[in-house]
Amino acid sequence: MNVLYLSLVSILLYYSKSKYFPLRFGDYNNSLPKWLGFLGFTIVFFCNIKKYGAVNGCLISIVLIPLAACIVPFFLQLPRIYLFLSLGLLHLFLLLNFIY
């Protein structure tokens, strides 16, 4: 779950610099450099490889990062209620992941 979270944050760093980033978040000024997103992906790859081995880790990352790239623009474009609901669920899963 934590790798999914990190992938989502890394994708968000890229997406927030795009012209398609929703206007309602326009006041959010992302001054963070792009390489932080790349660093996030590198950590995701590293964590997956450490946990699942080289082949499995790379394959999981290949599914995980495109999925994160689908989830972020999809949910940020949805009405606020769905966005907040999904954010709540995501953090609930993350919390459960740390507890168990």
Added chain:
Amino acid sequence: MPAKKEYLSSPKQRFLKVSAAILGAYFVSASLHLMLAVIIKQKEIVMLTSTFTLFLVWGALMVITFLARSGCQNLGTLYFAHNGFFINHLSIQIMKLKGLPPRAYNVLFHTHTVSGIVISVALYIIFFAGAFTLFRGEFYQWENPSVRNIKPTEVNLAKTLATIEKNAPRIDWNEDLRLIMPTQEIPLIKVFGHLIPKGKAEEHFDLHINPTNYSIQKAETTVGVTLYRLHFLGQIPILGMYLAGFVSLFFLFASITGVLIHWRNIFTKFWSFSLKNSWKQIWTNAHTVFGLLGLPFQMMYAVTGAFYVLLILILLPAVTFLYNGDTNKVYEIVRPSLALKYDEKSPKTDNLSNLKMIFEDSKNENPNLKVLYINTKHLEKADGTLEIAYKSEAPESFDNYGSVGYRLTENKKLFESIPHKNKPYIHQVINGIGQLHFATFGGILLKFLYFLMALFTCFVIVSGILLWREARNNKNYTDKQKLFHQRVTTIYLAICLGLFPAIPILFIAELGFPIGENHVFQVNSLFFLSWLVFIIWGIYLKTDQKMVKLYLLIAGLCSLLVPICNGIMTHDWLWKALKNQHYHVLATDVFWLAVGLLSLLVYSRIPKKQLAAKKENEVFVEQIG
């Protein structure tokens, strides 16, 4: 906008090109692999590599076939000479991100649209059912309450065989007998064997044995199996599976052509998904953006899906030309146990003590592997064999499956293929394709990722259908044509989206109908009938919004009923499942609860304004319909 007609072929040319794309490209792809096998003299390796490369080459050649100016060119060698320059020019254009020349763009756009719209419904069903099939094992305890309290334990072979003999007195011990070992998900010993036939026809039996007390469990449930079979259209007799295979192949073709036509905009429109534009723009962006992002996943499924169903198309030329028609040689390479020879006149022997001893020795020899199943043949004869299939449980291992074969009387190894020890490349390829397709290598995380990606793929398919209609909703089309597009889209959407509320009904039916002889038939009948009713109801409603609202409402209510039904029928309410550590049951209930609540939330939040905006569309349908 749809492709410009001036670039498209005449009907005769189209027929030539389609036949060349399907048959010609297959023959060329197969011939290329056969030639490679002869040149590098590694026919086994080439044959097994072709299990995925043949489909990739086939798909790529199909694209090239449609780019030819004349269908006749595809039939001769001139085709390559003529198109060589063009393809070279095309690849330079693509590599420079310049996009395709107008003719190539329009031809590929058209073939992408046509192939996409033809396969869309079947592809949606395959992906949607497949998404749920990933959790088939996890659903098992939910659908089968009698096994929830059984803990998987070590199997006692002697007791298992005695139970089989007692419950299947007509068993033929000399035919194939398979014992599948209990797992966390399915904690039963599954037995599949042959009975001594009364007539000429073969007779089979299957049993489910409780490994704790060796009693027979009634386990005729069907949720997982129904969804699994639906995933490859298995309910359509004979044709269904092959249909699913060709859908996979054309999905590969549609993916390749989709990337080619979208190539120029890959970076500029990478994040362009937005809900603020016109419907046409929304569906265009949804289709291209999510289609591109999910491309590795979708290509993987297109190739592995085609492999499972159209394997015969790979093996046919290989067996015919590389092995002179000797199928046994291919079996020997792919599944050594299938190539073992047996003598029907072999004397009778009692192999039971040897069977137990070999089984225990083999397990001790492979302490890091878990036994998946054992297969025996000629168990009561001197040439009896035992095959033990293993699986590595190590999370970092991708190469997981292995097997060892023994001659029972001599305790002699006939073949061995153990991961990270002596497993040949050929077995690794087959193993890898299975791992990728069934998501069995990364635990529950990977299954969850696959599930979401499959749902995104369904979204891509539906957005493609809607895009097809919206792109044709302009002055260039007559009212009659527009009505046709509207009707086709409505029927397609009803079939695709109607499956959503039908799945929770399948779950409810599983626990609602009593276990008995007709249980599977009753459950499946209700599932397919309810799906049919939803389709007809959806078509009757005519507009997308009304249809979506109906399906959301029914799906929401039925999904909420799933955990309630489980609680009433088994008294395993959510809190009790948690207390009893029935985590698979709990996860299934929580999943349906969440789906139900989310569906009802979306249903309640569909704004009336949106409905008013779409009234225009409704009025149009009523006027011309």
